[in-house]
Amino acid sequence: xxxxxxxxxxxxxxxxxxxxxxxxxxxxxxxxxxxxxxxxxxxxxxxxxxxxxxxxxxxxxxxxxxxxxxxxxxxxxxxxxxxxxxxxxxxxxxxxxxxxxxxxxxxxxxxxxxxxxxxxxxxxxxxxxxxxxxxxxxxxxxxxxxxxxxxxxxxxxxxxxxxxxxxxxxxxxxxxxxxxxxxxxxxxxxxxxxxxxxxxxxxxxxxxxxxxxxxxxxxxxxxxxxxxxxxxxxxxxxxxxxxxxxxxxxxxxxxxxxxxxxxxxxxxxxxxxxxxxxxxxxxxxxxxxxxxxxxxxxxxxxxxxxxxxxxxxxxxxxxxxxxxxxxxxxxxxxxxxxxxxxxxxxxxxxxxxxxxx
Ligand code: SF4
Numbered sequence: 001x002x003x004x005x006x007x008x009x010x011x012x013x014x015x016x017x018x019x020x021x022x023x024x025x026x027x028x029x030x031x032x033x034x035x036x037x038x039x040x041x042x043x044x045x046x047x048x049x050x051x052x053x054x055x056x057x058x059x060x061x062x063x064x065x066x067x068x069x070x071x072x073x074x075x076x077x078x079x080x081x082x083x084x085x086x087x088x089x090x091x092x093x094x095x096x097x098x099x100x101x102x103x104x105x106x107x108x109x110x111x112x113x114x115x116x117x118x119x120x121x122x123x124x125x126x127x128x129x130x131x132x133x134x135x136x137x138x139x140x141x142x143x144x145x146x147x148x149x150x151x152x153x154x155x156x157x158x159x160x161x162x163x164x165x166x167x168x169x170x171x172x173x174x175x176x177x178x179x180x181x182x183x184x185x186x187x188x189x190x191x192x193x194x195x196x197x198x199x200x201x202x203x204x205x206x207x208x209x210x211x212x213x214x215x216x217x218x219x220x221x222x223x224x225x226x227x228x229x230x231x232x233x234x235x236x237x238x239x240x241x242x243x244x245x246x247x248x249x250x251x252x253x254x255x256x257x258x259x260x261x262x263x264x265x266x267x268x269x270x271x272x273x274x275x276x277x278x279x280x281x282x283x284x285x286x287x288x289x290x291x292x293x294x295x296x297x298x299x300x301x302x303x304x305x306x307x308x309x310x311x312x313x314x315x316x317x318x319x320x321x322x323x324x325x326x327x328x329x330x331x332x333x334x335x336x337x338x339x340x341x342x343x344x345x346x347x348x349x350x351x352x353x354x355x356x357x
Contacts (some may be wrong), residue, residue: 004226007197010170012053013077013098017126017172017230023223023255024230026199027239028055028081033070040073042239047076048288049243050259053230055079055101064091071096074090080129086112090141091117099172101128103160105155116164126170129159129201133177149185152177156190158278171196171246172230173184176203180218197229208237212245212254223253244269244287260286264313265294271299273317278340285344291354295347313346314338 009019017024024339027046031038033056038113039228043054058064058080077098081298082089085163087105089100090179092118099243104127107113120127131144133147144151163171173196175186183202190198202218205211222228233242233249250256264279279297296314301323316323322339324331334342 004229006228008169008171008195010172010197010241011276012126012172014080015077016051017053017199019229021229022257023228023235023250024052025050025243025250026053026055027051027059027077027231027246028196028232028234030055030239033057034060034066034071036066036069038101039066039070043070043074043076045312047074048241049240050288050290051239051243053077053079053099055232057081058092058097060090061088063092064088064095066156067092067097067240076120084108086116089116090119093123095247095352097125099126099128101130103129103131103159105159106219110134113162114166116354117163120170121168127163127168128172128174129163130199131155131173131186131202133175133179134144135184136204136303144347145174147176147177149175149181149182149189152186153189153193153289156194160194160196169196170266172199172346173197174201175200176201178202178204180214183218184221187227188225191225191227196307200225200228200302201234203234204234205234207239209236211235211237215245216249219249220252223249223255225241247287249311257292258290260289260291261294262299263298263314265298267299270302271317273297273299273322273336275317278317281340282343286347289347291351293347293350293354295343297343312350313343315343 007018010018021147028043031042033039046054079099080092080097082102084106089102104113129150136151138150140155149295156173175190177183200219200222202215205214233245233296235242247259251259251261262283267275282297293312296311298316301316301318314325320336322332323333
């Protein structure tokens with residue numbers, strides 16, 4: 001077990017990553033960054049879903065220029081994803097970016113690295129070093145023969161060394177691989193020797209279904225060991241889905257304090273209601289709530305209330321009606337046609353009471 005809070009705290013805009021802070025959820029825009037309207041619209045959807053930091057590609061001057069306008073219209077820290085081109089990094093910093101993802105060892109001449117580091121220092125902007133198993137430096141591939149966890153950690157240390165030499169320490173590190181065991185090994189080894197916050201990710205994880213499983217397997221193993229200060233689920237899907245998966249994964253480990261949880265039964269022969277569609281509707285309803293309540297949706301009244309004693313509010317199906325219950329105790333019966341609406345009203349009341357405290 002590693003202690004997440006042992007890492008150095010690093011400020012990113014109005015947030016702090018690492019230290020004693022909760023794991024921060026990130027995503028990345030799928031839009032062309034220069035298309036300000038589309039990018040802002042996507043970021044606002046991500047914010048609503050619970051995204052706390054968002055990254056955009058800065059692959060040309062138009063993208064770097066768009067940062068200024070995007071920043072005015074969003075409410076979460078913005079990160080510039082930059083490969084090699086230090087001038088784009090400088091432009092992004094000038095335009096108000098909150099964090100830069102760039103590998104200093106790939107920038108080129110020392111003077112260029114110094115310029116980026118100086119600009120970051122002046123504005124208090126951190127740098128994320130993004131090691132990726134698929135793009136390791138040639139000298140490491142020559143040394144190890146192929147991508148390995150050790151090669152990834154060595155790559156991270158190589159880039160960290162360049163920044164530390166320049167007395168720069170606002171660093172966040174990721175060691176992403178598509179191979180889950182390799183990523184777990186790399187992050188576990190890094191957690192033992194790197195004092196900076198680790199950004200978790202399983203890269204190119206796949207589609208919504210398979211990518212969720214792969215990411216949860218990899219990041220779940222790491223989170224359970226106390227590794228990871230921030231994370232991104234990478235899916236070939238709407239990035240809002242990445243946020244939903246991340247929030248659920250953090251919930252699984254009790255690492256998020258502002259998310260509602262759904263408890264629902266797998267159904268069996270005792271079922272008297274259309275539980276699958278009800279569970280999906282309720283899940284959608286609570287997915288945007290920012291309070292830690294538990295809601296249960298159970299197929300029958302025989303075991304239902306007892307099976308979800310810890311739920312703040314729940315419903316159990318019965319023939320033609322639903323039983324609303326709180327912490328396992330029934331509060332009233334409602335007709336089946338309005339049971340979901342009634343459940344939502346009860347959820348709203350609990351949320352309201354929570355927000356008033
Ligand atoms: Fe079956 Fe009822 Fe348990 Fe659901 S709550 S699995 S319907 S016994």
